Amino acid sequence: xxxxxxxxxxxxxxxxxxxxxxxxxxxxxxxxxxxxxxxxxxxxxxxxxxxxxxxxxxxxxxxxxxxxxxxx
Amino acid sequence: xxxxxxxxxxxxxxxxxxxxxxxxxxxxxxxxxxxxxxxxxxxxxxxxxxxxxxxxxxxxxxxxxxxxxxxx
Numbered sequence: 310x311x312x313x314x315x316x317x318x319x320x321x322x323x324x325x326x327x328x329x330x331x332x333x334x335x336x337x338x339x340x341x342x343x344x345x346x347x348x349x350x351x352x353x354x355x356x357x358x359x360x361x362x363x364x365x366x367x368x369x370x371x372x373x374x375x376x377x378x379x380x381x
Numbered sequence: 382x383x384x385x386x387x388x389x390x391x392x393x394x395x396x397x398x399x400x401x402x403x404x405x406x407x408x409x410x411x412x413x414x415x416x417x418x419x420x421x422x423x424x425x426x427x428x429x430x431x432x433x434x435x436x437x438x439x440x441x442x443x444x445x446x447x448x449x450x451x452x453x
Contacts, residue, residue, distance in 0.1 A: 313451065314451075315451050315453075318451050318452075318453050319453050322453045338452065338453070339452065339453050340423075340449035340451065340452045341449055341450075341451040341452070342447040342448055342449050342450075342451075343450070343451060344448070345447060347447050347449075349421065349447075349449065351412075375414040375417055375419050375421075376414055376416070377412035377413055377414050377419075377421065378413075378414075378415070379385065379386075379387050379390050379412065379413040379414075379415060380390075380410065380411065380412045380413070381387075381390050381391050381394045381410070381411050
């Protein structure tokens with residue numbers, strides 16, 4: 310989403326938070342590059358499909374969802 | 382990097398940490414999807430170029446680097 314503002318990012322995140330419990334998802338953090346229209350979102354969830362359903366219902370379907378079982 | 386292990390991710394991260402101060406970069410976190418070979422890395426840095434130089438010298442050049450001035 311090119312040109313996304315801090316307020317828009319917050320609104321999108323709040324829209325996820327409002328319904329996340331219906332799929333057992335916990336959205337933890339989101340980062341945005343407004344110039345290139347890239348948004349990264351980190352969540353704890355039972356499946357990629359659960360995350361996708363929340364993002365779709367919140368009005369911003371994800372282009373990619375990756376499980377990241379490894380972290381450092 | 383398909384099939385990356387926790388140990389390999391940690392080794393790659395340590396290689397970044399060992400030289401990050403030479404470019405004023407602080408690598409904060411990395412997440413990996415070993416099945417699809419995707420690694421995300423979050424850092425605080427003076428520029429995307431500084432991050433790329435560290436990753437290149439550490440032996441794992443990044444495919445993409447995005448500044449993320451917005452977060453929630």
